[in-house]
Amino acid sequence: MDLSLERLEQRIARQANQPRALRFARRHPLLVLGLVLLAIVVFLAIFAPWLCANDPTEMNVIARLKPSSAEHVFGTDAMGRDIFSRTLHGARVSLLVGFCVALLSAAVGIVVGTVAGFSRWIDAIVMRFMDGMMAIPGILLAVALMTLTQASVQTVIIAIALPEIPRVVRLVRALVLTIREQPYIQAAHACGTRLPRILARHVVPNLLTPLIVQASFICASAMIFEAYLSFLGAGTPPEVPSWGNIMADGRSVVQLAFGVILYPGLFLGLTVLAVNLIGDGLRDLLDPRIAKKL
Amino acid sequence: MNSTHQEAATPSQKPALLEVRELVKYYPGRGVWPKPQPIKAVDNISFAIGYGETLGLVGESGCGKSTAAKTILRLIEPTSGAIVLEGTDIAKLSTSQFRPYRRDLQIVFQDPYSSLNPRMRARDIVAEPLQNFGRSGDCDDDKMAALFARVGLDREAMRKFPSEFSGGQRQRLGIARALALNPKLIVCDEPVSALDVSIQAQVINLLEDLQHELGVSYLFVAHDLAVVRHISQRVAVMYLGRIVEIGPVGELYANPRHPYTQALLAAVPKVGAGLAREKTLLKGDLPSPAKPPSGCTFRTRCPMARSECAESSPQLAAQGPQHWAACHFI
Numbered sequence: 001m002d003l004s005l006e007r008l009e010q011r012i013a014r015q016a017n018q019p020r021a022l023r024f025a026r027r028h029p030l031l032v033l034g035l036v037l038l039a040i041v042v043f044l045a046i047f048a049p050w051l052c053a054n055d056p057t058e059m060n061v062i063a064r065l066k067p068s069s070a071e072h073v074f075g076t077d078a079m080g081r082d083i084f085s086r087t088l089h090g091a092r093v094s095l096l097v098g099f100c101v102a103l104l105s106a107a108v109g110i111v112v113g114t115v116a117g118f119s120r121w122i123d124a125i126v127m128r129f130m131d132g133m134m135a136i137p138g139i140l141l142a143v144a145l146m147t148l149t150q151a152s153v154q155t156v157i158i159a160i161a162l163p164e165i166p167r168v169v170r171l172v173r174a175l176v177l178t179i180r181e182q183p184y185i186q187a188a189h190a191c192g193t194r195l196p197r198i199l200a201r202h203v204v205p206n207l208l209t210p211l212i213v214q215a216s217f218i219c220a221s222a223m224i225f226e227a228y229l230s231f232l233g234a235g236t237p238p239e240v241p242s243w244g245n246i247m248a249d250g251r252s253v254v255q256l257a258f259g260v261i262l263y264p265g266l267f268l269g270l271t272v273l274a275v276n277l278i279g280d281g282l283r284d285l286l287d288p289r290i291a292k293k294l
Numbered sequence: 295m296n297s298t299h300q301e302a303a304t305p306s307q308k309p310a311l312l313e314v315r316e317l318v319k320y321y322p323g324r325g326v327w328p329k330p331q332p333i334k335a336v337d338n339i340s341f342a343i344g345y346g347e348t349l350g351l352v353g354e355s356g357c358g359k360s361t362a363a364k365t366i367l368r369l370i371e372p373t374s375g376a377i378v379l380e381g382t383d384i385a386k387l388s389t390s391q392f393r394p395y396r397r398d399l400q401i402v403f404q405d406p407y408s409s410l411n412p413r414m415r416a417r418d419i420v421a422e423p424l425q426n427f428g429r430s431g432d433c434d435d436d437k438m439a440a441l442f443a444r445v446g447l448d449r450e451a452m453r454k455f456p457s458e459f460s461g462g463q464r465q466r467l468g469i470a471r472a473l474a475l476n477p478k479l480i481v482c483d484e485p486v487s488a489l490d491v492s493i494q495a496q497v498i499n500l501l502e503d504l505q506h507e508l509g510v511s512y513l514f515v516a517h518d519l520a521v522v523r524h525i526s527q528r529v530a531v532m533y534l535g536r537i538v539e540i541g542p543v544g545e546l547y548a549n550p551r552h553p554y555t556q557a558l559l560a561a562v563p564k565v566g567a568g569l570a571r572e573k574t575l576l577k578g579d580l581p582s583p584a585k586p587p588s589g590c591t592f593r594t595r596c597p598m599a600r601s602e603c604a605e606s607s608p609q610l611a612a613q614g615p616q617h618w619a620a621c622h623f624i
Binding site: 182183184186187188189190191192193194197201202205206 | 364367369393397403404405409410411412413422468471472474475
């Protein structure tokens with residue numbers, strides 16, 4: 001009894017002496033793992049031009065479908081392009097698409113959802129429109145949009161964000177509907193706060209926490225979505241080395257050079273895992289109440 | 295309305311700060327079948343509050359006392375009736391016309407936890423009403439610290455978030471927010487019922503001290519009769535959306551006329567009371583305000599009910615100086 005108490009005290013003392021970062025890592029191991037993984041991918045993406053000896057679009061007919069070597073770490077594809085360089089540059093596209101989609105859908109979601117939550121007739125119109133959008137499968141909507149417009153990274157971002165928006169609007173609206181009934185909103189009314197200020201000061205800050213968590217999941221699914229679209233040929237233009245495009249190119253030569261699909265696929269999986277881990281970790285960290293409910 | 299009702303609205307001689315006349319709040323009933331009946335949350339009540347006076351408003355849960363209190367601040371829009379603040383009927387003003395009057399009417403909420411925005415610092419919470427009325431100049435550190443000191447919070451408290459305070463301290467914050475604009479009337483919507491008994495006394499004493507210093511009036515909504523007796527000069531008893539008895543606190547507690555008031559007072563636990571009070575315990579629950587009983591709404595639970603109670607609704611009738619009750623048999 002005394003011994004175990006003593007041991008416990010020792011452990012507490014030891015933990016108290018640890019640096020804060022280490023204690024944080026012990027308490028949220030998955031969040032930290034996700035952050036580290038994402039940090040690595042972000043680092044590789046940013047410094048891709050300096051890390052790669054070869055240009056990602058430079059073709060070399062002599063060095064086609066080469067296995068890993070000192071010169072081509074991940075080998076080469078059917079046109080002799082360096083897979084390592086292409087994968088690292090592909091990370092730029094994926095991260096850009098992921099973050100932009102998350103940011104765009106969250107921003108639209110906050111504005112539309114908050115307005116819908118506070119105005120009954122706008123709510124009726126907007127939510128029926130959102131229901132309509134949700135009835136269209138996201139991938140079809142995105143493919144349709146991509147065929148109607150010229151392929152570029154911006155249009156891919158819009159095409160992926162568009163099907164996500166109704167879901168964010170619904171989430172925000174549901175949150176706003178509960179927040180608006182909180183006594184502190186009534187208190188703000190009572191002390192003369194005008195509606196725009198109530199929204200900005202009292203409503204939006206209180207829905208950010210669950211929204212950040214949702215946005216991180218959207219970021220992860222947007223990266224996968226981008227790979228789908230590119231793989232189907234309806235995504236980023238073929239000259240842009242995105243993970244989906246690289247894998248699409250590698251599809252026909254998978255038996256000859258497995259690396260063409262393997263490496264971008266591995267990166268995609270790890271990056272999505274990292275973002276999802278961060279989302280889970282943030283949820284536990286920011287709002288333990290929600291974590292229990294979900 | 296008849297004259298007795300009008301009289302009941304007048305407080306003790308002094309001119310009234312706030313007069314509520316025939317206030318009604320019906321909520322539309324829900325559903326399609328059977329035909330929805332309006333829910334009569336507040337059904338024609340009148341009362342008045344004088345300068346520096348505390349009017350206690352008591353009744354059991356669901357009797358409409360909170361609705362009545364919030365209607366006065368127009369946090370809930372009244373269905374009909376007049377709310378006269380120093381001669382102006384604020385119930386008839388548009389939202390923008392009413393806004394300046396919010397400076398005179400403030401509220402302290404029941405729940406000290408959910409009535410403070412968890413994402414704002416204490417200082418910003420208390421400064422908000424001042425900023426809303428263009429008085430950001432009064433928000434400097436010293437003036438805010440003085441306001442915090444007035445409710446018994448120290449300077450350090452200004453930087454904290456609501457979650458760092460105890461329940462009693464949070465309620466002090468709520469009171470500071472209500473005081474910031476120097477209101478004439480503070481509606482206290484069960485301000486102590488969520489607090490520990492030991493903390494309740496502190497908050498009640500704080501409210502009393504503030505009234506002595508500032509001359510602010512209170513509409514004190516509560517279900518705890520002991521607390522109401524302590525703080526109020528006059529008390530109104532509500533049952534199912536109506537005031538059944540209203541009178542000076544000493545008179546009403548010593549000589550309750552309405553059977554409902556008698557039952558409420560009999561239910562207050564007493565320590566070492568020598569003379570046992572005649573026990574009139576209430577049977578049953580509060581009827582639904584969507585389907586109130588005909589005639590006297592209290593008849594379904596009243597020990598004195600007779601057939602005539604079902605036919606006509608009793609009006610408030612004078613029982614003594616400043617004392618009115620609504621019952622056929624008194």
